[in-house]
Amino acid sequence: MATHRLNSMEVKRMNRNAIYRYLYHRESTSIQEIAQALNLSLPTVTQNLKELQEKELIVETGLFESTGGRKAKSLACNSVAGYALGLDVTRNHVGIVLIDLSGKVVKNVRNLFPFANEESYFQGVGRLVEDFVEECGIDRSKLLGAGIALPAILTGDRQSVSYATVIDFKGGHVQRFAEYIPYPCILSNDANAAGFTELWGEQDMHNVVYLSLNNSVGGSFIVDNQIYAGKNHRAGEFGHMTVVPEGRACYCGQKGCVDAYCSARILSDSTGGSIVEFFRLLGEGQEPQRTIWEEYRNYLVVTINNLRMLYDCDVILGGYAGAYMEDYLDSLRELAAAKNTFEPDGSYLRVCKYKLEATAVGAAMELVTDFIDSI
Ligand SMILES: [Zn+2]
Known part of the structure; x- marks a missing residue:
């Protein structure tokens, strides 16, 4: 096995990521609790929290009740620091959802919009997405991208479709959608996306x-x-x-x-x-x-x-x-x-836990997962 000594930058990133994830799975926590749970020194935790706070990824939510001495600050993830769009493209419909970083569905809509492998269709999907984002009224710079779930089997790089019979999109490329959706786009298989939602938060x-x-x-x-x-x-x-x-x-x-x-x-x-x-x-x-x-x-x-x-x-x-x-x-x-x-x-x-738009939600969650991995 190749040995690789982690350099200080890597260690720092791993600590920051571990701290964020610890917070992610809790409603609120304190610096002391994090330090203890992750076996990190208080200064290390404090420094990382400062950085996460500067990026607005975490927020102070108040003070814990104290049993004496100084009250500890309570901290939590800022679930509205980012959003992801999810699209469920079916033979006859396009479902669209917006979720926040916690996986909560902020808004959803289902449009009757039959699939057609032609320019006007992709243009139309782009318009539906823009109208939807407009209605959501969020800061577009916080949008991580759009996960697009298709009833199709994808190629290994997930850039295009290798097999599709439910929709006429064999050989289709993510770029067809991305041309009219001004956010980073990724493709998912519909059932995989829905399955993904079931492990969320578990x-x-x-x-x-x-x-x-x-x-x-x-x-x-x-x-x-x-x-x-x-x-x-x-x-x-x-x-x-x-x-x-x-x-x-x-x-x-x-x-x-x-x-x-x-x-x-x-x-x-x-x-x-x-x-x-x-x-x-x-x-x-x-x-x-x-x-x-x-x-x-x-x-x-x-x-x-x-x-x-x-x-x-x-x-x-x-x-x-x-x-x-x-x-x-x-x-x-x-x-x-x-x-x-x-x-x-x-x-x-x-x-299933997610009964509403599970496929679209799952497609969006993949973007949130990538985002959390990158913190
Ligand atoms: Zn069959």
Whole structure:
């Protein structure tokens, strides 16, 4: 192993970053607490805090109650020191969110704006973004950039699209968007972005499988807080695992894929495309929703059990459909447990935390993560 002595600049940056992260995960803290937790001297912590304060990345939030002697200052991260935009580009819509550094959604909007691989479309997206930023009324210099999530598989450098059937953008480059969005732009895969939101703020959870149940089924596998992309950036394409040999036709051209049985469309086709309405009627015990759900659930449970067997970590139900499955979680857990060789309960199964614009939020969070890494 190559040894590398850290120079003083590197040590300084590491300390500053550690201090910022310590603050990031707490509502407020004191200089003394930081010094103790990170095993740093008080002068080191004080000097770093001064620098972070000068950059307006942290703020004083008051004084702690004292048990005698001088009261300690309470400090916290300044969550409005930066913002990130997230876009969820789908076949028919463009969802846009603005989040602050804490991951809080400041504003969101969903526009009906069908994808078209032509100049006027990208120009239009640029206009939607500008109008949205205008309405947010924030200082544009604080914008870290725009994360753009696509229903597509990206190339290794994430600059362009290697495979796309849901939108006609195979071979498309990030520059097509960046031309009309005057902030740094990065591309994300939609399900990876949504999966990313589930680990946000979770200090004790590092691995997760996210099953994205949208009009097309996808997913992501996150190991050690990093998305596992696979050799060809196709890891987590759970929608094209075979659940029924020679089964129903999938849009991909194969037969029996998970997508053909578990896409949100299977449910919402009975309610004119509305997933909200489907779950409302199901809640009332109406037909045909009940029968559709029971059949859907059987394939879903097989998929869930397979994912648990593959990865042995929490499995999260996400996407438009997954977000509504809270009321059915107990029965899904029971059914999943009944299929499981090793476990008597299905508590590893959960429903996504971010129910609103999870994909757009996740795309924006990637920028915030990069920003925090750079502090
Ligand atoms: Zn398929």
